[in-house]
Amino acid sequence: MTTIPSVLVTGASTGIGAAYAERFARRGHDLVLVARDMARMEALAARLRQQNGVAIDIIQADLTKTDELATVEARLSDDVRIGILVNNAGTAIGGSFIEQSTDDVARLVALNTTALLRLASAIAPRLAKAGEGAIVNIGSVVGLAPEFGMTVYGATKAFVLFLSQGLSLELGPKGIYVQAVLPATTRTEIWDHVGADINTLSNVMEVDDLVDAALVGFDRREPVTIPPLPDAGQWDALQAARQAMLPSYRNELPAERYRKVA
């Protein structure tokens, strides 16, 4: 790509996605904004066009609806100007597993995992052919912590982390940078959807701080960026512990502790 690539941001109408849109517009990237709330995206686009002189398109889409998701997939696979995908749209729901309805958890999985996966799949072959580009997937520290009690949400975010790490290994050699960003509690409307009052929560990161930190990781080409984690060595130690087990997965006999005693 000789020109600055366009950036498609999902969930761009508010919160983390809107902050990403603002930062990339400031950097001179044209944008494609995707979410359901047209009025909010139009207001954001008007402001960013005026402030930064960039071109901004808007796609109104509910990413849990197959036909609307397909429109975004087509744009990603066909529009050669788009070189960066920010897979940010996501939500959370309140309650425990037995309180959450089957339809609600299925919708959560559809947005947080299926849509994110389909959009990455739509753009990756074109970026691989071009030999450059980036896919940013917004996960969560909850995906590392079943103890936090948001089981289905955390499971979707564990998927996002694994997918990102795997795609980084697969697509990195083809020139595509894949980043997983793992925020912790950040001041956005997502907490309204969970039924929590953000003002009663402690240790809340401001959305601008979160996105600025994530972009430091982006510029460094980090595969995994965890803005709230002070000691990067802890993440490295976790990865080293995980990788140390890999050779043992090749054993043909069950481990000693699983063998029947005669």
Ligand SMILES: NC(=O)c1ccc[n+]([C@@H]2O[C@H](COP(=O)([O-])OP(=O)(O)OC[C@H]3O[C@@H](n4cnc5c(N)ncnc54)[C@H](OP(=O)(O)O)[C@@H]3O)[C@@H](O)[C@H]2O)c1
């Ligand atoms: N805030 C946190 O504490 C936190 C922590 C860790 C990870 N995250 C992750 O960060 C990402 C952004 O969340 P946020 O905190 O910025 O939440 P948010 O303020 O609720 O914004 C979510 C965005 O996703 C869009 N969206 C929701 N449902 C959609 C659908 N069905 N189709 C299309 N777009 C949809 C929303 O726009 P419309 O309503 O206009 O469609 C909105 O733009 C999510 O993946 C979330 O899991 C957030």
